[in-house]
Amino acid sequence: MTDTIKFQPAGRSGPRRFVSTHKRATVGAAILVFMLLAAFVGPWLSPYAPYDQDVLRRLEPPSLDHWLGTDQFGRDVLVRLMVGAQLSLLIGFASTLFAMIVGSALGMIAAWHGRNVDAVIMQAMDVLLAFPSLLLGLVIVAMLGPSVTNIVIAIGVTSIPIFARVARAPTIAIKEREYIEAGRALGYSDTRILGGHVLPNMLPDVFVMAVMWLATAIRTEASLAFIGLGVRPPTPTWGGMIYSGFENLFEAPHLAIIPSIAILLLVFSITLIGDGLRSELDPKLRNEVSR
């Protein structure tokens, strides 16, 4: 995979070629940028605060005052949605990063040492993979308590095996290459070879996987919050908003629909980007499954 020769149409290179050949990924990136702006700039522009209650204006449909309506406590849905996005993104990025670092390190170490080390690490990964990930996350959060850190750990742990597998395969291939042998002959330490020479070669694979898993992580966070294991109320989380909207489904369906659309857009945009990056990395893999 690291040996692929990349052909580029004449006259076009870099980002511009990516945009023209990956329309879907570009659309995804545009949506993501919009959502990032809404999440981190939006709340400053809103006249409302996410915790301001207005009991006289409960469960109102979208209006000029409240663009996306109000919830069961009369809080502005739009500002809660934007603040909730920060949390979704934060937990998504942090847990993916955590899984990426721990998982790739384990995968590289397993491949590098081979034999028993490999067997033990990968068997452990298989065991971890045997747990249905939502259940594992759920039990971890239920036991540790629903704080941001614990949710990050819970979601991260469930995706470690994926990164271990992704990192392991290229490491096995790379470690037989001449330049690695040269490094060894020069007396470089394992850490130096792994970090300086193996890691850069497999980074694209790991990175693409990370983008795909970011979408999953955000979805898992929302699922946990929907079950009631999200960051505690009144902190707005999308899953939590959908759940409380679900309880008022007959009176005010917009409460469930609006955060649902938001979450769908965010996950969809990241999936589009991941899919585009992946086909860029290896055209043969195009349209293969991702979880």
Next chain:
Amino acid sequence: MTAYLLRRLVWGLFTCVAVLTLVFALLRIIPGDPAQAMLGDQASQGAIEALRQQLGLNDPLWQQYVTFMSGVLTGDFGRSMSSGQPVLGQILAVLPWTLELTAVSFLIASIIGIPLGVVCASRQDGPLDQALGAICLAGISFPPFVSAIILLLLFSIQWNFFPVISDGTGSFGAWFGAIFLPALNLGLIKAAYVLRVTRSAMIEVMNEDYLRTGRAKGVSPRLLIWRHAFRNALLPIITIIGVYFGNLIGNSVLTEIVFSRPGLGKLMVQSLTQRDYTMLQGIMIFFTILVIVVNILTDLAYAAANPTVKLK
């Protein structure tokens, strides 16, 4: 074949033991006293002590481990902390609901996903393929509870096609009305995965030499695709069904909650709100064993579908 089967079983057994050990450890690495954590901050010292006694937390660790493992082996997953009933019995009571939902959604996913995947592969990069590809990405993006709420809003509340809540007993119509929407919800998401796998597997197979030979011999495209290519593409499709089984369970849990359907999902959420940790632990053990069994069955189905597969 027998040797392979044995090896798979031993592997499965090993994984089970490892997973059980992990579950056992999970309850004991919680910072602080698990009994305290289970009963909450307001619990009296006496209640905590009683629970410690009941959970055997005062015994030495190895003894707790042996008791736990032998319990699981003999089908004793402990008693629910809220109802006092055996955990396994309660799980088995709701299991048929979840299995039924899973089976019907698999059926829907295969009926939609496999033919469309084959069609996409045979018209690779055409407009239909492009459109379905985008739809699939959207399908994969749907958190199951979001799509469930949308289906519920549209079909049950807006159009009144299906009851919002139904126990699904009495007639086929009632059963169908109760299961259709939840199964459709799971099936559609799953169909997106099945379609993508079917498509890429078919494309891979269709580049094989023997298919070119077939074409050159004048075999009709339909026969070529369904008889010659599809049978070989079946392998990855079977694998995917096994691999995503764990995923499907998580999705079923969420779907059951939205549609207020009895099942493992509802049982789990109920035990979460009641802080019923023995029940949660039992559900986790049960699911994990289920996933491992399904993995082994998948491997066997894989071998059965393709006799050329050398079972290593």
